[in-house]
Amino acid sequence: MEAKLDSVDRKILSELTHNARIPVAELARKVGLSKTPVALRIRHLEDIGLITGYRAILSPLKLGLTHVTYVEVNMTDTRENALQQFNTAVRAIPEIEECYMIAGGCDYLLKVRSRDMGDFRRILAEKISVLPHISNTSSRVSMEAVVEQNFSLGQG
Incomplete structure (x- = not known):
């Protein structure tokens, strides 16, 4: 089932895909909401399975895998x-x-x-x-x- 996303959800997802370690306060400022609604939206996106996890992205080149x-x-x-x-x-x-x-x-x-x-x-x-x-x-x-x-x- 396709998730229904509004413009704020899309902004949150865009920011998180660029920096998953962004503090909630900074993310809230960027999307124009306070911390609590942003935290609740993130939790909802996780609960519905749209955000499936967070991970470090390694550089294959720095690991010698060129x-x-x-x-x-x-x-x-x-x-x-x-x-x-x-x-x-x-x-x-x-x-x-x-x-x-x-x-x-x-x-x-x-x-x-x-x-x-x-x-x-x-x-x-x-x-x-x-x-x-x-x-x-x-x-x-x-x-x-x-x-x-x-x-x-x-x-x-």
């Missing part, structure tokens, strides 16, 4: 049990930053972060290629991140 590869995965078996086995196994690989089930030319698309091509080759051989029910993979190396960001509502 190499991004997208891996297309084709499966030997796409019955529900096989997909669930794959899903469970892929979640256990920390180098896989994102994994999507895809409709089209492949079954899954993985975003893999590594230090360099040698590190990626090891991850592919030792962790990805041994995942259950994989028939083959195809890799695409990213040359540059043009847009890479956390989801936000934007303006409006």
